[in-house]
Amino acid sequence: MSYPIKLQPVFKEIVWGGNRLKNDYGFKSDLNNIAEAWMLCARKDGDNTVINGEYSGMSFTDLVKANPQLLGKRGASYEEFPLLIKFIDAKSDLSVQVHPDDEYAKLHENSYGKTEAWYILDCDEGAQLIYGFNKELTSEEFKKSIEDNTFLDYVNKVNVKKGDVFFINAGTLHAIGGGILLAEVQQNCNTTYRVYDYGRLVDGKPRELHIEKAIDVTDTVPPTRSGDADGEKVTVDGGFAQDLCSCEFFKMSTLEIDGKHFFNVDDESFVSLLITEGNGTVEVNSNVVEIASGDSIFIPANSGNVKINGKLNILVSTL
Numbered sequence: 001m002s003y004p005i006k007l008q009p010v011f012k013e014i015v016w017g018g019n020r021l022k023n024d025y026g027f028k029s030d031l032n033n034i035a036e037a038w039m040l041c042a043r044k045d046g047d048n049t050v051i052n053g054e055y056s057g058m059s060f061t062d063l064v065k066a067n068p069q070l071l072g073k074r075g076a077s078y079e080e081f082p083l084l085i086k087f088i089d090a091k092s093d094l095s096v097q098v099h100p101d102d103e104y105a106k107l108h109e110n111s112y113g114k115t116e117a118w119y120i121l122d123c124d125e126g127a128q129l130i131y132g133f134n135k136e137l138t139s140e141e142f143k144k145s146i147e148d149n150t151f152l153d154y155v156n157k158v159n160v161k162k163g164d165v166f167f168i169n170a171g172t173l174h175a176i177g178g179g180i181l182l183a184e185v186q187q188n189c190n191t192t193y194r195v196y197d198y199g200r201l202v203d204g205k206p207r208e209l210h211i212e213k214a215i216d217v218t219d220t221v222p223p224t225r226s227g228d229a230d231g232e233k234v235t236v237d238g239g240f241a242q243d244l245c246s247c248e249f250f251k252m253s254t255l256e257i258d259g260k261h262f263f264n265v266d267d268e269s270f271v272s273l274l275i276t277e278g279n280g281t282v283e284v285n286s287n288v289v290e291i292a293s294g295d296s297i298f299i300p301a302n303s304g305n306v307k308i309n310g311k312l313n314i315l316v317s318t319l
Contacts, residue, residue, distance in 0.1 A: 002303040003287035004273075007048040007060060007296045009087075010038040015202055018091030020122075020181050025087070025294030036088050039296035040272050040317075042081035043188065048296070052289060060298075072269040072301025074319040080112075083250055084188045085272055085296070085317060087121075092178040095207065096130055096155065096196040099189070100217045101170035108213065109191045113170045116186030117245050117252055119315055120164040120227075121276055124179030130155045131166055132173050132223035142220050146211060151196055156222060164227035165244040165252070171219040183274055185317045187249050193217065237261055238308070255314040265303040269319040273297040280310015 009027065017035020021027045027034055038046045041060065048060035055063050064070055064081055075082060099114035106112070118129075134156040137145070145151040155173065158166075160180060168174050173195065176182065193210035195218075200207060231243030231253075238261035244252040255261065257280070265271050265284075273282065279292035284303045291297060291312070299306060308314070 002284055002300045003053050004282045004284050004289040005050055005055065005298040005300070006052045006289060007040065007298060008051045009296065010041055010046040010048060012036040012038065015200065016090055016092045016094050018089045020089045021087055027294065033091070034089060036086050038084065038086050039274055040083060040085035040298065043084070045190070053287070070270060070300040072267055072319065074269045080188055082188055082319060083272070083317065084186050085274060086184045088176060088182050088184055090176045090178055090180045093198060094176045095194045096173060096175040097192050097194050098173050098214050098218045099170050099192060104217050105189065105191055111191050112187050112189040114187050114189040114191060115170045115247060115249055116168045116184055118166045118168065119183045119244060119252065120160050120162055120180065121183060122162055122181045123160050127160055127179040128157045128177045129160055129166070129180060130173065130175040130177070131158050132156045133220055134222060136222060137220040139215050139220065142218065143211070143215055146195065158227060160227060165229050166227055167225055167245045167247065171217050172223060173218055183276065183315050185250055185252050251318050253316045255308070255312070255316055257308055257310065257312045257314070261308045263306050265299050265301065265306055267302040270301045271299040272317040273299065274315040274317070276313045276315055278310060278312035280308060280312050283307040
């Protein structure tokens with residue numbers, strides 16, 4: 001049976017995290033901070049639990065293993081659930097890092113690669129992130145800049161604002177800056193090569209760096225994209241929609257609804273709804289579920305007509 005499946009987030013405490021996810025979204029946790037809330041995940045190190053309906057109490061991993069048709073045709077070729085979707089609250093700067101592509105990751109890490117995208121939900125005035133390099137470097141120049149501590153002179157620092165979107169292909173150097181709250185959609189992989197960590201200590205020791213592998217996989221040509229969405233905001237029933245970005249792994253868009261909105265979910269892919277603001281309801285096959293800011297809703301593939309009613313901002317992700 002297809003119905004709107006509501007998922008319990010998985011919380012992660014990390015040295016750079018803050019408490020906006022507790023304060024803004026009402027997430028409850030005994031952790032000192034919630035750096036990341038994993039909103040759609042089926043991994044050994046983080047697995048959502050279904051909290052409503054027929055599958056209530058089941059882990060998301062068990063749900064998709066028992067019902068692979070929920071993923072749709074595009075999901076059939078994946079050995080594991082293909083996406084990982086997060087809220088990230090950066091109270092301070094994250095390490096500068098890079099992720100491998102599928103080919104390198106399978107050879108060296110026995111995992112998928114990691115292409116991802118960021119959607120800026122909010123940020124402090126003057127907040128910045130690192131997005132690639134500000135000039136083209138050779139691999140030798142990249143390595144030397146790390147060794148002689150001039151590395152930060154060559155990174156591309158970008159001022160951000162609410163609504164910006166950054167597509168981060170595998171191999172793109174990047175770092176979220178302090179004061180940024182964002183949603184991240186990515187391949188289901190956490191393989192990270194840390195390049196620079198500001199001399200930060202955890203339990204009295206610096207965090208591990210992965211310089212040689214980072215040099216292997218990093219694209220040292222400046223990025224050609226900016227923080228703009230791929231598409232213009234267009235009028236739809238009940239509000240507005242906007243395409244943010246699309247690649248071979250996922251598509252992202254937003255919905256701003258004030259009223260009633262209808263869309264169809266075919267047999268190609270499931271749809272993830274991440275509620276970023278507001279409240280209302282979502283209905284599938286006469287099953288109505290209340291939704292509010294901070295909720296993660298999984299709509300199975302081939303669900304047919306979906307109705308959203310309320311005043312809501314939603315990040316929509318599909319394969």
